[in-house]
Amino acid sequence: MPCTPAARGVIAALAATALLACAHRPPLTVGPTSAEVLAASAAADWRPLDPENTLYLELTSGRVVLELAPAFAPNHVANIKTLVREGYFDGLAILRVQDNYVVQWGDPAEDARRQRPIRSAKASLPPEFERPLAGLPFTPLPDGDVYAPEVGHAGGFPAARDPASGQAWLAHCYGALGVSRGDTVDSGSGAGLYVVIGHAPRHLDRNITLAGRVVQGIDLLSALPRGHGPLGFYEKPSQHVRIKAMRVAADVPAPRRTELELLRTDTPTFAAWVASRRNRREAWFAQPTGHVALCNVPLPVRAGALRR
């Protein structure tokens, strides 16, 4: 796919030189580098994390910051927050680290009688695999996708949509936060959660509910020792990685919050950012590729204004 019809449409709307991006070896090296795009960004190009939709996964090694996606999975997001506020995860563990796939955490007790009770949260929920695309702001990417008719970004999340079905869904890119489930699609609750730590397993899209993504600290998960049991589960309880606590950021006193800002995905600056990734202008690159896949667009994060 040197240049998809969708790409031609988008690119035709840009400056004439951009048409070269459709050639076999796109020489579109004129323009700012990724670093220059960020350096030239304005305050309004960034948005703070919403503390009410931010989770902290507190490990002995540090804090993983996760942004929830209520626009895609409102019921799962609400249930996860209820579980977190009930202290459900405190003292539970990371149970599974499957190389090039996922890290998963929850209750290590296999015997149902010994499992931590779920109090006011729901024990299972109908799936939220997709939602109507109507009403969802969406910034499309121009280069096509192997799995979906359209891909792009919605409210800072990598996502896909299908005009034919009228549906949109979150994509399983690196760092995606998902809700574990059993063989039935309505068997997940949020009491088991996972994060993608490998090449995007896009075949999971619309097969399991995604509820957010990691915005800081993923290396506290991705560098964990791999499990060597089936599916990458740790074989011994001694290998489990203890969760000190999970918290909704809004419940944490302000001085102990991790204040972060994310580059908005609905701005000209983000369009320039994507352009700088489609054709890398750094001196090292011999051949700009002229394309970028959904899960290869980094989503910039910086310290919040009070911490810079």
Added chain:
Amino acid sequence: MPCTPAARGVIAALAATALLACAHRPPLTVGPTSAEVLAASAAADWRPLDPENTLYLELTSGRVVLELAPAFAPNHVANIKTLVREGYFDGLAILRVQDNYVVQWGDPAEDARRQRPIRSAKASLPPEFERPLAGLPFTPLPDGDVYAPEVGHAGGFPAARDPASGQAWLAHCYGALGVSRGDTVDSGSGAGLYVVIGHAPRHLDRNITLAGRVVQGIDLLSALPRGHGPLGFYEKPSQHVRIKAMRVAADVPAPRRTELELLRTDTPTFAAWVASRRNRREAWFAQPTGHVALCNVPLPVRAGALRR
């Protein structure tokens, strides 16, 4: 891209039910699972590693087994083997672990006067970013690609090709082995090597020479602590991960070799394997996707006949 023209062509050649794979939600759940495909494979579906084109990266934590790709980078492969046989890497170190990107190893000495001398190997080589596609057996995948006109497998390696230019090249999938270089394209030699440990950085394709891939033990690299210096380099020498040795498997006494077999990528069994990944038939999957991206096709490895 719900169904590319290439996909339609391939699928039209299959049974009539397979045509459904082009529908929005492909219900192609009939057929063997991935596990069933492997269970039904014949001895001839597998090939042993060639000891002369297999490297062992020996770490304190264990052995990483790498298969070299002389069909794509003959000069770099030859030079890497010369370096290995000179003992160049023995006692050197892993210097860089950048999350969701690469692990890189080589000489930690920054002062050129203290660096290990390269003896009979070449200190730099012309790039081998691509090769003529003529004469290269290639098993295409049907679902398109964001970065290349055609993708598939060549001799067991994920690869791409462009009929318009007549060129083929290796793809930067998870586990790819590459040759570090500086800003000039002919500055690499193999004295610095890297392995992809994150989402496929396909923008590196044809920008840097790939020379092989990891076939076993990648978690010894992917689970290493991340470096927090620029580009993921370790900031302190004490963080460096020591390389006990690198060896060409042919130079290791047979009893100490890691005998492995790889599923051939030019067989009907591999086609069935790909089909089982395009539409997952395991009970857990609610929606088979009907597509698979190049870097999402696992390449099966099993113990060699003498070890099974």
